[in-house]
Amino acid sequence: MDFFEIENLNSIRKITINNPRKRNALDREAYLALATLLNKAATDETVKCVVLTGKGDFYSSGNDLTQDFGNFSEDTGAADEPLKLLVEAFIKFPKLLICLVNGPCIGIAATTAALADIVYCSENAYFYTPFTALGLCAEGCSSYLFPSIMGSSKANELLMLNHKLSAREAYECQLVAHVYKNESEIWTKLTQIDKLPIGSIISNKKLIRRPMIEKLIKVNDDELKELQTRFESEEAIQAIINFQSAKKSKL
DSSP states (O other), X not given: OOOEEEEEETTXXXXXXXXXXXXXXXXXXXXXXXXXXXXXXXXXXXXXXXXXXXXXXXXXXXXXXXXXXXXXXXXXXXXXXXHHHHHHHHHHXXXXXXXXXXXXXXXXXXXXXXXXXXXXXXXXXXXXXXXGGGTOOOOTTHHHHHHHHHOHHHHHHHHHHOXXXXXXXXXXXXXXXXXXXXHHHHHHHHGGGGGSOHXXXXXXXXXXXXXXXXXXXXXXXXXXXXXXXXXXXXXXXXXXXXXXXXXXXXX
16 A cells, blocks of 8 residues: 655645554554655755645554564564664654644654654644553653653653643643644645755754764664563563454454
8 A cells, every 4th residue: 555645845745644544553664665755855855844744633543563563573673674764764854854743643653753853733633652551662762852852750651651642731841843723824834944945954954953863873773672672572462462452352
């Protein structure tokens, strides 16, 4: 299937996660596809900004555990490489990267949103990282970025107690820049990007991002090692089996 819809709006490339049947869940194939799209936009001279959003009522429900859990545990080297490449594509993207969070934003979708330059979200959105509920651990550099952005107490509540962060809370703790009622108000703002010189955008982002790039790459590597350990643990295996069973019972 086509996981993403691509639309060029002058100098803005809009990438829409397109898996509404599964609430825009992402599997390993989608990780690689999104990393490739970001890397291509990074070198495309016609693109000043990428806007990432979701199809329908969900931004993304995160990793598609119904497909990926077995792959991760059986072939560790191949399984964590797509996640590594995806997170690094976010970290290294040299132009303006905006996440337009149109609905619930879960797991890897929430952690990579924190890697964007700007996050706008719908008042119906929430951010949810149920890592301990699944016996797993932080990913997408969230172990570093969440405390840096929102402070240790709120970050720990998200990463360890599976707190669902509402749109309003996300704004108050500076994870998002603006909470919107109508998406058109954001697109009115985004159209102004066409008037901005790309060289200035890249220079400013380089100055802002350069001090943390090496740190984020190291954090990503450390998280992936820990995540592998967690995936191989009995408690994670059982938690994910329970998750899969609960999903099936609702069908």
